[in-house]
Amino acid sequence: MNDGGFWIVSRYFNMSVRDTLKTWTVLETILSVTGFAVAGLLSLVV
Known part of the structure; x- marks a missing residue:
């Protein structure tokens, strides 16, 4: 919850801290x- 993006999303979408935390956790x-997965695929190629 000390991430600036968390608070921006919370305020921009007018969400409660609880709802933002649920959304932010899934997003992250x-x-x-x-x-x-992308790093793993790149390690096979490079």
């Missing part, structure tokens, strides 16, 4: 898994 999980 998807981004991290995708990044890990």
Whole structure:
């Protein structure tokens, strides 16, 4: 919750902290898994 993007999303979409935390957790999980998969694929190529 100390990420600036968290608070920007919270205020921009007028969401409660609880709803933003749920959304942010899913978003960050998807981004991290995708990044890990892309890094893994790149390690096979490079």
